[in-house]
Amino acid sequence: MLSQRALVRRPSPDLAKGLLTHLARQPIDLALARQQARNYAETLNAAGWAVIEAPPADDSPDSVFIEDTLVAYSNLAVVTRPGAPERRREVPGAEVAVRALGYRTARILAPGTLDGGDVLKHDNLVWVGVGGRTNEAGFEQLAALLTPLGATVVPVELTKVLHLKSAVTALPDGTVIGYEPLVDDPGVFPRFLGVEEPEGAHVVLLNHNRLLMAASAPRTAQSFRDRGFEVLSVDISEFEKLEGCVTCLSVRLRGL
Ligand code: CIR
Numbered sequence: 001m002l003s004q005r006a007l008v009r010r011p012s013p014d015l016a017k018g019l020l021t022h023l024a025r026q027p028i029d030l031a032l033a034r035q036q037a038r039n040y041a042e043t044l045n046a047a048g049w050a051v052i053e054a055p056p057a058d059d060s061p062d063s064v065f066i067e068d069t070l071v072a073y074s075n076l077a078v079v080t081r082p083g084a085p086e087r088r089r090e091v092p093g094a095e096v097a098v099r100a101l102g103y104r105t106a107r108i109l110a111p112g113t114l115d116g117g118d119v120l121k122h123d124n125l126v127w128v129g130v131g132g133r134t135n136e137a138g139f140e141q142l143a144a145l146l147t148p149l150g151a152t153v154v155p156v157e158l159t160k161v162l163h164l165k166s167a168v169t170a171l172p173d174g175t176v177i178g179y180e181p182l183v184d185d186p187g188v189f190p191r192f193l194g195v196e197e198p199e200g201a202h203v204v205l206l207n208h209n210r211l212l213m214a215a216s217a218p219r220t221a222q223s224f225r226d227r228g229f230e231v232l233s234v235d236i237s238e239f240e241k242l243e244g245c246v247t248c249l250s251v252r253l254r255g256l
Pocket of ligand 1: 018065067068087116163166242243244245247
């Protein structure tokens with residue numbers, strides 16, 4: 001069986017200064033955020049994932065959203081070049097952490113930009129949201145790195161949300177789920193299922209029938225339970241205020 005490891009990073013003391021694109025700024029309770037990050041990690045751990053902490057990047061308010069710094073595929077970890085220049089300081093520590101876990105690495109280079117939150121994978125299909133933090137050059141570089149490994153890398157236009165995975169994620173069978181008002185074109189996905197809450201679009205696959213979701217999507221969680229999934233919910237309110245979601249708080253490593 002492949003290992004299940006998840007890379008996380010502790011919230012920066014400056015979390016409240018995190019970037020906002022679509023939301024208005026709200027006060028952040030840092031102590032609560034730290035508790036929510038611990039609870040998130042403990043939930044992954046209890047579900048069979050070894051949780052590894054990347055070196056802190058406390059000078060970067062958004063560093064807890066570690067998913068944006070890496071894209072893992074097979075034994076390769078692509079080290080991103082985040083679209084927001086303020087976030088590029090987060091990358092070196094993430095690269096160190098993933099190399100220590102045995103991954104070989106490659107980097108997205110200027111003028112390319114790519115955020116991990118724009119990359120949705122299911123088996124060998126890799127959808128990449130282009131038009132927000134990720135640009136055409138970043139997409140082309142990622143495609144050139146992953147195609148030789150057997151991936152089919154597909155660009156998806158993104159205009160309505162911060163990252164592709166703010167709009168859509170995928171169930172274990174590859175059905176893409178999303179809150180339709182925030183999905184540019186559901187028709188680009190071979191199988192698409194609409195959900196009734198914006199946060200209901202975000203699932204982390206813990207295993208073939210277990211999902212991790214935000215507590216802010218109770219009706220969608222129930223609809224997935226009705227379909228036979230076990231759903232674990234975590235409250236990530238402080239991260240949602242900064243346009244983060246349940247996927248972006250870890251990098252799931254299934255490749256080695
Ligand atoms: C940012 O704007 O970069 C952060 N405030 C939120 C990043 C969330 N990342 C993600 O959904 N993958």
